[in-house]
Amino acid sequence: MTREMTGAKMVVQALKDQGVDTVFGYPGGAVLPIYDEIFLQNDIRHILVRHEQGAVHAAEGYARSTGKPGVVLVTSGPGATNAVTGLTDALLDSIPLVVLTGQVPTFMIGSDAFQEADTVGITRPCTKHNWLVKETDKLAETLHEAFHVATSGRPGPVLIDIPKDVQFANGEYQPPKPAASAYQPQLKGDMEEITELVAALETAERPVFYTGGGVINSGPGASQLLRELVDATGIPITSTLMGLGSYPASGKNWLGMLGMHGLYEANMAMHGCDLLINVGARFDDRITGRLDAFSPNSKKAHIDIDPSSINKVVRVDIPIVGDVGHVLEDILKVWKSRGRKTNADAIATWQKQISDWRAIRCLDFKNSETTIKPQYALQRLEELTKGMDRYITTEVGQHQMWAAQYLGFEDPNRWMTSGGLGTMGYGTPASIGVQVAHPDALVVNVAGEASWLMNMQEMGTAVQYRLPVKQFILNNERLGMVRQWQELLHGERYSHSWSEALPDFVKLAEAFGAKGIICKDPKDLDDAIMEMIEYDGPVIFDCLVEKHENCFPMIPSGKAHNEMLLGEAETQGVIQSGGAVLV
Amino acid sequence: MSALHIKKGSTKHSAYNLRPNFSDVQERHTITILVENEPGVLARVIGLFSGRGYNIDSLTVAEVDHTGHLSRITIVTTGTPQVIEQIKAQLGRIVPVHDVTDLTVAGPSVERELAIVKVVGEGDKRVEALRLADIFRAKVVDSTLNSFIFEITGAPDKIDAFADLMRPLGLSKIARTGVAALLRGE
Numbered sequence: 001m002t003r004e005m006t007g008a009k010m011v012v013q014a015l016k017d018q019g020v021d022t023v024f025g026y027p028g029g030a031v032l033p034i035y036d037e038i039f040l041q042n043d044i045r046h047i048l049v050r051h052e053q054g055a056v057h058a059a060e061g062y063a064r065s066t067g068k069p070g071v072v073l074v075t076s077g078p079g080a081t082n083a084v085t086g087l088t089d090a091l092l093d094s095i096p097l098v099v100l101t102g103q104v105p106t107f108m109i110g111s112d113a114f115q116e117a118d119t120v121g122i123t124r125p126c127t128k129h130n131w132l133v134k135e136t137d138k139l140a141e142t143l144h145e146a147f148h149v150a151t152s153g154r155p156g157p158v159l160i161d162i163p164k165d166v167q168f169a170n171g172e173y174q175p176p177k178p179a180a181s182a183y184q185p186q187l188k189g190d191m192e193e194i195t196e197l198v199a200a201l202e203t204a205e206r207p208v209f210y211t212g213g214g215v216i217n218s219g220p221g222a223s224q225l226l227r228e229l230v231d232a233t234g235i236p237i238t239s240t241l242m243g244l245g246s247y248p249a250s251g252k253n254w255l256g257m258l259g260m261h262g263l264y265e266a267n268m269a270m271h272g273c274d275l276l277i278n279v280g281a282r283f284d285d286r287i288t289g290r291l292d293a294f295s296p297n298s299k300k301a302h303i304d305i306d307p308s309s310i311n312k313v314v315r316v317d318i319p320i321v322g323d324v325g326h327v328l329e330d331i332l333k334v335w336k337s338r339g340r341k342t343n344a345d346a347i348a349t350w351q352k353q354i355s356d357w358r359a360i361r362c363l364d365f366k367n368s369e370t371t372i373k374p375q376y377a378l379q380r381l382e383e384l385t386k387g388m389d390r391y392i393t394t395e396v397g398q399h400q401m402w403a404a405q406y407l408g409f410e411d412p413n414r415w416m417t418s419g420g421l422g423t424m425g426y427g428t429p430a431s432i433g434v435q436v437a438h439p440d441a442l443v444v445n446v447a448g449e450a451s452w453l454m455n456m457q458e459m460g461t462a463v464q465y466r467l468p469v470k471q472f473i474l475n476n477e478r479l480g481m482v483r484q485w486q487e488l489l490h491g492e493r494y495s496h497s498w499s500e501a502l503p504d505f506v507k508l509a510e511a512f513g514a515k516g517i518i519c520k521d522p523k524d525l526d527d528a529i530m531e532m533i534e535y536d537g538p539v540i541f542d543c544l545v546e547k548h549e550n551c552f553p554m555i556p557s558g559k560a561h562n563e564m565l566l567g568e569a570e571t572q573g574v575i576q577s578g579g580a581v582l583v
Numbered sequence: 584m585s586a587l588h589i590k591k592g593s594t595k596h597s598a599y600n601l602r603p604n605f606s607d608v609q610e611r612h613t614i615t616i617l618v619e620n621e622p623g624v625l626a627r628v629i630g631l632f633s634g635r636g637y638n639i640d641s642l643t644v645a646e647v648d649h650t651g652h653l654s655r656i657t658i659v660t661t662g663t664p665q666v667i668e669q670i671k672a673q674l675g676r677i678v679p680v681h682d683v684t685d686l687t688v689a690g691p692s693v694e695r696e697l698a699i700v701k702v703v704g705e706g707d708k709r710v711e712a713l714r715l716a717d718i719f720r721a722k723v724v725d726s727t728l729n730s731f732i733f734e735i736t737g738a739p740d741k742i743d744a745f746a747d748l749m750r751p752l753g754l755s756k757i758a759r760t761g762v763a764a765l766l767r768g769e
Contacts, residue, residue: 120623125634129678132622149678182619183678308672311665 007136008033008167011100014143016043017176020071022062022436023047024055028075029115030102033167035073047436047465050457052079054429056086056157057455060095061433064416065391067219069096069150070433076102077115080161081122085423087157088126092420093242094217096155098146099127105165106134119161128156134163136171144176145183153185154306155217185305189322189330197277197301197318198334204275204299205346206353207235210258210287213242213419214280214304214324216412222325223412226279227251229332233342236354238266240281241404242419249408255354259287260555261401264362264564265354267553270295271561272353278302280324283314284420293560303327362553362566363405372522374399374474374545378406378446381472384529389441391434393417395427395451398480398551403446425454428471432458435467442470442533449475449502449542459512462538470532471540476547477502484550505542512538520544611640611661612687613694613764614671619679620646620654627677628656637662637670641696641739641761653681659739659762686764694764698742703730704753712752719745730755 005013011034015023024047027035038046049055052074059070074083080101090097104113120132129149133139142160150158201207209230215222223246230237230253237247238255247254256263258270267289270276276298281287283302288294294314301318302310310319320327335341365375392407393416394400400417409415416434418426431445445452452473462469482497509516515535519528519542532539553564618624625644632639641659646652660670667685674683686692700721702712709729716723716733719741725732735745739762746757 121626124623124627125630130623154676182681306676308669308676310672312669312672 003173004170005173006033006037006168006170007139007162008037010136010140010171010173011143011162011167012037012041012044013173014140014176015071018144018147019068020044023071023073024049024058024062024433025073026052026055026075026079028079028102030076030104030164031073031079031100031162031167032102033164034100034102034162045436046073047432047461049429049432050460051455052082053085053425054432054455054458054461056083056090056097056099057423057426057429058433058436058458058461059097059099060086060090060093060426061393061416061430062437063095063097063433064216064430065413065434066437067413069098069147069155072097072099074099074101075115076104076119077117079115080117080119084123084126085421087123087159089418089421089423089426090157091126091128093418094155094213095157096150097157098150099157099159101159101161102167103132103161103163106163107165109163119159123159126157127159128154130159130161132161132163133166136166136169139166139171140174144174145181147176148181149183152181152183186321187305187323187326189303189320189327191330191334193318193320194327194330195334197320198331198338200275200299200301200318201233201235201277201335202338202341203343204235205343206269206273206350207233207275207277207347208255208269208273209235209237209247209277209279210239210270210281211237211243211246211279212240212281215243215246218280218324220412222246222280222323222328225325225328225332229328229335232340233335234344234347234351235277235342236269236351238262238269240284240287240419241417243281244404244415245409245412248410250410257404259284260289261405261551261553262287262555263405264360264553264566265357267555267561267564268357269354273298276300278304278316279328280304282309283312285313288314289555289563290558290560295561360566362564365552367522368546369522372520372525372543372545374402374476374549375406376522377474377525377543377545378402380525380529381444381446382407384526385442385444385533388533389438390414391416391431391438391441391443393427393430393434393443393445395445395447395454396422396424397448397451397482398476398484398549399446399448399451399474401481401551402474407446424451426451428452428455428469429458429461431469431471432461432465432467435462435469436465439467443468444470444472447471447473448480449473449477449505450479450499453503456508459509459514459538459540463513466537468535468537468539471538472532472543473505473541474543474545475502475505476545476549478547480549481551483548487550488556505540509540512540514538514540516540516542518542518544606664608663609661610664610667610687611659612667612685613692613762614658614660614674615684615686615764616656616658616674616680617682618654618656618677619681620652621679624654624677624679625656627679628658628674631673631677632658632660632670635669635673637666643761643763657762657764684766686766689766691767692764693767694738694762695736696739696742696760696762697734697736698746698757698759699724700733700735700746700749700754701730701756702733702749702753703755705729708752712749715745715748715752721745
């Protein structure tokens, strides 16, 4: 069935046909025809953000908490360039987004017209793919292809640049045709490699699962299969920042997060294992530490849907290219058919070794009667919100690492954080995107005051759409992580790592029409957190915390997993010149 | 299909496993990429090389299938075995890339390049230039009383050798197309 309609109408029709219910956007000259079509319908809800970067992060929050692609609509020129940070963020974290940008009319492209930018040129390296559509007849097909590319294989952001004359002109609308695309990434893993992995798993003495965002991107089914495999084999499991929630934090085989600020037991298990099974992670530099000392005595298997991830930084022995869900299903099938064997005695000894490491209690910290420790604040938040229908977003920095350490995630899609790009200003708009998708859930953005200020304009969005997002700001009046590095690495010269003019967050909340809460006494904290949770509307919670707290455990740059720093003791000179150039 | 042929979406048979791991040896590889001939596809390929810090020694591109809108890009690149594997895998990720073949590992291949060479000179040098051009089977495509333009086709080292010989005889300008290459047989 084809129908003739304008390009602008086609955009809205294609979004409907793709099952889109929400668009995050900001109007402008080059997208007015599309905004006109949005005005004329009621199926798609448009959320007006306050800045285009906010639109993209909100769409990311929506996508990560639902598993559906996030959709963004912005104008040409500055609208598109403001979206670039969000696109890069989504690319590094493999988040499916479809971003629609307006463009000056085709006959003006290249003339340095008002609000013209080479959007496809600028966004080529920060999208999975992008298109400039010059004919209305090709628009519908391109829109459908965009959804297919964004969500197939390793997900990622795509962008369609639509000139204004293409929006006005008439063309034939094509409904979506599944399987029409030439882009069909491989989903099933190679059975030979899978069998080799199962054989290795049956005999391994010290195996460990190292899981990542790929498990979450593969869908809730993949998390289920992972849980079944882990619990049936009794193999300990750790996860990257991106993969938290795919295995429950309360599960008996859970080691906690690994990496630079990961748990002692998780990193020691990575260092000491004899079989490392990477499920949908990518050996990121935050995870591996010093590469030549990374998990030195293990056989390594790597399950990844992206062939370019295999052998990129760490050479693996058993590469399996495929979707995590499909591969885990086959692993379980093969393992069961071969008699559900494991090296149970050896694994019991291994688990014993791990519980010795766990007994170090690496997350213990020195609490205070008078000052709120950031770790304590997160412990209380966890205690008071555990079991609730809860979603957490974060900004970037110390608070982000503490949140990953002290909050427990029982399910996938509950934890939204900027992992790969480390984008300060991610959390507030992301929390808005999550709340739009889950209006009745508790959505908390764990923030630092510096990151939070980067996209605080989005509080206007929260108030406008009555989104009761809770902005839980651990306020140390410092750029905490920068300060920590300056202390460890730059002779305590705190160059520009604090702000001398912070706003009064309570007044700021009131100015936006939200509720402000301030808390500085540990004794008042529980009541204040409950007040935040119970308030029916957006809250800015200014939690004044210890100013010079450092985030531990920490693997200093250029060090190996077994060279972690556990606390304040002897941190001077730990990062040597070789590591100092690393970030 | 060769075991070393990197099919899009899968690199199970990696040439990586056949050579020393993470070796520091710089290897020169000729890679051909079949791409959908859509706007910006060359920019994507080149952007990948510049963005990830890979080398391009030579690059050619032209449409090879008008009805299927397919173009073939031939790239000669240098890198360690690990980098070469990454280049191929990264190329395979580009959405309009249909196929990536590493001719250097896939088997014997034919590599050809075309160059046009302007040689300015008089007297004996002019005669010698013409004689050498004949040996190299270069064609004269333009002539004045004191200059020639030769057209020469061959493997890149043949063209290098020809240019080296012409330099003392008055080589003034040279334009090269870069390498076009295909696998031998079937």
